[in-house]
Amino acid sequence: MNAVIRAIGGGLRTTFIGGASLFRFAPIIPLLAIVPEFVQHIAEIKLGMFASKDAFNALAMDPTRWAFGYAKLTGLALAIFAAARFHGGARHRWWDLRTIAWGPFLIAIGVNAVVTAIGYALGQVLSGTTLQVVTVLYQIATLPMLIFLVGPLLGDRSMTLRRAYTSGWLRALLAGALFMLAALPAQQLHQLDHTLAMGQPSAVVWGLMTWDSLLVGLMACWMGSGLAAGYWLGRPPATGGDRSGTPIHPASTA
Template sequence: MWLDIKRIYSDSGAFARALPFLFLIPVLIEFAQHVVEINIGMYDSRAAARGVSADDSRLALGYAKVLALTLPGYWFVRFMAWDRSAAKARAVERPAAMLFVVQFAILAAVQLFGLFGPPVGVLLGLEGTVATIAAAVAVVIQTIIGVYLTAWFVAWPLGNAAIGPVRSFGVMSGSFWRAIGYIIAGALPLMALHYALGLGAIGLPRAVVWVMMAVDAIVVGFLALTMMGANYTAARRAAERKGVSLLP
């Protein structure tokens, strides 16, 4: 498992070098959000950060960032699946590209509702602690379903329409906790650094904040890759145990 995790990070670095323009898409959108945050005074103090956290322009760019983080679901899984082939990663091939567009539209709708829709408690008519518990349960359920859909998330960008959402559950069955391990390993280190930079910048001189936010944007660019790389690795290992190919 350690070699798999090492490959996720090494392939992320190789992707950034081989396809810098694709790598920079989420980086630039993340930095654009930081520009807005700095201009509205989010890093001036903790009180200011709380006061502008729901600023419309910040939330709009936050949604754009979420979509940008989804894009490596096409590029990077292809890069890994075809042994660091930049040509295969950037190729707009059918049916792979069309299948990914369907996935992207579904994920965009889910994320839009998650960011701007009513909380689960409101939908269920709950209040107080019960509403908080319901929201937590919803997150857990969404996470579990997401793990079992990992093979689908990976197979369609590769052009394998045979592995849809239903079959994905079968492929991932028996590999849940191993998949969780990959996902944590691919997300936690850079996610922790991302939050450390954001929280650590509050109250610092403006020039220092700009530098930290530039670094953070690059961190988020790599985070987009390592999260998707973790999904690919989890799906690949699960498929191998089931004797299933993720490739078309």
């Protein structure tokens, strides 16, 4: 029990304090999310999205907005991955793509894509209580897929699908919990920023959208740091891995 409490405490510190520290120690990581987010906000303001709630709803699917939106989603994902690598064992060379276990990582991406597609298909053919029950059971059953993906990203070549299911349940649970704990409140505040901006003077809109862009960068850092902290059960390595890309940490051989 004490080990679990220490893991949770360490995970929270790494997620929120460690995540925020990236603005100081590796500012390019939050900028990966901040810059495309702010560029999209510029397009939204120019389109007149914040003139009113009706205008926002009418322009929500505007092609121009979504042209920037895809870049924003890409930047967010890259920032999350980079933050995870920084706190997951590659701090001094998180940018070095050679330390990613590319073969297992690409396989994990493919498997997770199939899992996501199956989950989507279930949502199309089921409904009501049946859908709710199946969704919960399916999410539980596929939870280890998270660390099956994160392990190779961090350079842990020992993480296999079998290992994820045989000994990875606790770290998958902690990684998922920290990820959601970082994402959900920040996402709610992100949505509130948009609501508050509707119908406001130009200066207020620009101010809110500038703050919102910084918030998205912070959220990405928190989410990625949470994945790394959960993967190493709250005790991410303090240094990078060896030449093979395997993190120097006892858990990597567990």
